[in-house]
Amino acid sequence: MSGNSNAKTAFIDFVVKEWLAVASGVGWLLTCVYARRLPVYSRDELQVLFILLVLFVAVKGIQQGGLILNLARNLEKGKLIPLKLVTATFFLSMLITNDVSLLVVVPLTLALRMKHKGIVVILQALAANAGSALTPLGNPQNLFIYWYYNVPALRFMATMAPFSLAFLFLLTISSAFLGTDRVVRHYLPLRKTGGRAYVHCFLLLLVVLTILRLMPTSSGLLVLAYAIFFDRRVLRVDYALLLTFFFFFGIGDNLQVLLQSEIGRTHHVFLFSALASQVMSNVPATLLLSNFTTHWRALLWGSNAGGFGSLFGSLTNLIAYKLYVSHETTSNPAAFTTAFLLLGYLALAFSAALYFLLYGSA
Numbered sequence: 001m002s003g004n005s006n007a008k009t010a011f012i013d014f015v016v017k018e019w020l021a022v023a024s025g026v027g028w029l030l031t032c033v034y035a036r037r038l039p040v041y042s043r044d045e046l047q048v049l050f051i052l053l054v055l056f057v058a059v060k061g062i063q064q065g066g067l068i069l070n071l072a073r074n075l076e077k078g079k080l081i082p083l084k085l086v087t088a089t090f091f092l093s094m095l096i097t098n099d100v101s102l103l104v105v106v107p108l109t110l111a112l113r114m115k116h117k118g119i120v121v122i123l124q125a126l127a128a129n130a131g132s133a134l135t136p137l138g139n140p141q142n143l144f145i146y147w148y149y150n151v152p153a154l155r156f157m158a159t160m161a162p163f164s165l166a167f168l169f170l171l172t173i174s175s176a177f178l179g180t181d182r183v184v185r186h187y188l189p190l191r192k193t194g195g196r197a198y199v200h201c202f203l204l205l206l207v208v209l210t211i212l213r214l215m216p217t218s219s220g221l222l223v224l225a226y227a228i229f230f231d232r233r234v235l236r237v238d239y240a241l242l243l244t245f246f247f248f249f250g251i252g253d254n255l256q257v258l259l260q261s262e263i264g265r266t267h268h269v270f271l272f273s274a275l276a277s278q279v280m281s282n283v284p285a286t287l288l289l290s291n292f293t294t295h296w297r298a299l300l301w302g303s304n305a306g307g308f309g310s311l312f313g314s315l316t317n318l319i320a321y322k323l324y325v326s327h328e329t330t331s332n333p334a335a336f337t338t339a340f341l342l343l344g345y346l347a348l349a350f351s352a353a354l355y356f357l358l359y360g361s362a
Contacts, residue, residue, distance in 0.1 A: 021240040024247035031254035039250035048147050054220035056237035057227050058204040059096050065197020082120045082178040089124040090131035098132035098139050098316045110327045116178045118336045122343050125320035130167035133160045133304040137211050141286035141303045149296035153212050248284050252291035269298035277306025277313050305351035309344045
């Protein structure tokens with residue numbers, strides 16, 4: 001009897017934790033039944049799944065090796081601690097993805113006693129979304145748009161530069177005004193950086209060159225080969241997110257067959273992607289809408305702007321929120337939630353205003 005109860009509890013915990021993958025799986029099955037067909041996966045879609053996998057593995061290796069954490073620990077020295085924490089999150093997210101940058105820097109922030117700790121964490125969440133928007137490998141939806149629409153890397157970054165740089169300016173000003181009265185609490189001791197961490201740095205560089213199409217996609221097999229034979233721990237990555245991508249690729253293909261339509265107006269693409277992200281998160285919103293538009297720039301802006309706002313706008317928001325409210329040193333989650341949503345929706349409104357200022361006449 002207890003075995004059945006434990007299995008039921010484990011199943012419920014899995015559904016709650018991986019609700020997005022479960023919901024997308026159900027959607028995939030329903031669209032397959034309704035369309036009476038199995039979706040067709042393109043070569044580009046399969047390449048995106050593979051590149052995401054090797055990117056997750058390489059970043060996981062660097063994270064477990066202690067290199068990034070030790071670099072982050074240096075931020076607690078000197079003055080302007082909030083400024084350094086927020087800007088570090090911004091720049092780290094460009095290379096190691098928005099989610100991982102928060103998983104590294106937010107625990108460090110919570111291990112310090114400082115004024116306005118909750119605001120600092122919120123600014124870090126905004127910084128992770130804004131910084132990751134600049135590069136193709138900063139977040140999953142960027143990587144998909146970059147690969148799916150075959151956008152040149154420099155053009156991609158030039159498109160998102162006004163978005164990221166405007167937020168960097170605002171976040172720098174905001175965090176510079178926060179107090180730095182703190183006492184270091186050594187919850188996160190320095191770790192010895194092993195040689196494997198540097199190997200994974202090289203492998204991450206290999207993945208970046210692959211993403212930039214300077215190396216063949218098959219180069220990613222070296223990342224998997226090293227992990228399998230020398231460091232299997234790094235294979236414990238977010239397979240639920242990969243499944244979510246797989247399911248939404250299929251849902252999009254089925255819906256495209258069923259609806260046989262396209263979103264023609266550029267501004268509609270921006271608005272639909274930004275608003276859909278508030279409910280279903282920006283990654284699945286991007287995957288879904290890509291089947292109905294060729295306007296990659298509007299989709300790129302909309303999905304990254306949609307990362308702001310609700311807690312569901314981006315998985316990054318959920319990570320920052322969960323880390324803060326579940327930490328033993330924090331209190332008053334209602335006030336934190338209110339501030340998180342208020343600043344998030346202000347950032348969304350600013351993003352929309354900036355988009356229409358730049359592209360309103362397009």
